[in-house]
Amino acid sequence: MWLKIEARPAPSVRMKYLSPLIAVALTLMTGVIFSAFMSLNPLNTFHAFFISPIDDWYGLGELGVNAIPLVLIGTGLAIGFRSNVWNIGAEGQLAMGAIFGGGVALYFYEQEGAYVLPLMFVMGALGGMFWASIPAFLRTRFNTNEILVSLMLNYVAILILSYLVHDLWRDPDGFNFPESRLFSESSTLPIVLEGTRLHFGVVIALGAVALAWVFVRKSFLGYQMQVAGMANAAALYAGFKRKRMVWVGLLSGGLAAGVAGLMEVAGPIGQLLPSVSPGYGYAAIIVAFVGRLHPFGILLAGLLMSLLYLGGESAQMDLGLPSAVTGVFQGMLLFYLLAADLFINFRMRRDTAGSRVAGAGL
């Protein structure tokens, strides 16, 4: 008697929403086994990872601070992913948003004015979209693979940022450290929850989730992009314009990542540094998948991923585990999710001797 994998007559909706939960459960179980292997008490590890980072208001605020870029970028990327437009350049688009928006802050250094922050938002958005427009243009004009181009541009953007903070934009009073001046009051995001670092970005991220939901659910273009993702041939037959989808798919990710990058430097960081993101642009890809490419799902997945980041930091402090553990579990979560997704389209069947004979009779 063997287990046989066979196609379901129709994809299971229940499995589609169950699969992320299974993946999270399996990741947790692996964590327990891992900590037993490291001769750590699993309960202590669990506590250090998931409870102690968020057992006070400050910790909850940090959960939000990390979730803001993850949810925002995940939402933007998902719009492209739904139509099989693979933007994996969010890390670079984030850096470009930080450069463009941060450049405004440095230009208006010590100038008070209500116009500075809005201008930073506009430039951050434009920076991210500019960087995403390169793979979009090359894809639509020269048929160049957007995965490889957007990924290569991550390295380029981060090198440009590194050049700026080492050279052109280095703080003149900063003892030669590779960092820009600290942004003035007028170019820093307001805090929305007293006693925490939770900033105005939370409004932007939630607004983006709502906006994306309206786009996906209510707009004709959102519908076209979903059709193209599920059945490209049908979309082509219906005459949906592929080039427009590529542009919208890439620019929405670039817009989100650019704004997220601007908000990192105008919020928690407060200046330009050689590194402005602990891999948010890559983690947001996982967030988009775990959230089932659905805006509300991405909100939940973003909070979960944010907790993984915080848990990694707190496990480092409480248990002496290296912070690299976070990356291991991020990758593992996506592995389990992809494996569990098998059961959306397939199911296990006992392949008994009888059915084999019956099959042979056909």
Added chain:
Amino acid sequence: MTETIVGILLATLGAGTPLVFATLGELITEKSGVLNLGVEGMMLIGAVCGFAAAAESGSLWFGVVISMFAGGGMALLFGILTLTFQANQVAAGLALTIFGIGTSAYIGLDYTSVTLPNIDPIQLPFLSDIPVIGRLLFSLDPLIYLSFAMFGAISWFLYRTKGGLVLRAVGESPESAVSLGHHVIAIRYLAVWFGGAMAGLGGAYLALVYTPLWVEEMTAGRGWIALALVVFSTWRPSRVMVGAYLFGGVTIVQFHIQGFGVDIPSQLLSTLPYLATILVLVLISRDIHTIRLNAPASLGKPYHPDL
């Protein structure tokens, strides 16, 4: 002057060799119709495992063997996801890279300040005494010779053996291959595994010979450049070699440009290999017919008998 040029050419060979290994491996994987975007992750895992094994055992060759097992193991993980569990190949490849970056950083923590002895070049008798050519071709480190041998073996396998024909058939039309009695999934598993072992070897060359150090994320995008080189090569081994050394050259030239008195900040010079990759991709991809003609027809598409 000759001295400088020989130096640059030798450095180019060294910088190109990790790309030769990784790209030839991915070429075989893609010939079977599977697109594994996890090359960067497999290279990193190969690099760190090979480095750790060499540091612990004191034997570089043991490190090389372990790196192939480690890269191959990562590839099998990808195979289980995409071939058995029918996962999307793009998503699974990304997962492999993210997992590889995190896991290699974790494994490598204890090895960041370890150094390894240099591998001695093999001096071929008499031949290595020929001026210029002797140094360029006949006194190289053994892994470079291995990369030449791999190129020869893969070219021969793909175009001169029945196995190569079957592999290409699986990549062009899995349905036809099945009807001829070939086991598509098993062949794809083998091709994916081979790609991973070669990526691991490429990583090992970086960590054991080229630097020889372990540094977090030391591949710096070479896995992705390898993927671009497969497209550049239009899936032909000989053009893989051209592409890999071209990129080795670009990496090396950036170190020498400043020496020639050109005043460009080092960070901006470091963008050259990435910008060159994009340029090369654009030049190749703009001709859609070449790509259609040469790319394995089932590349990236899942295969399941029920579908």
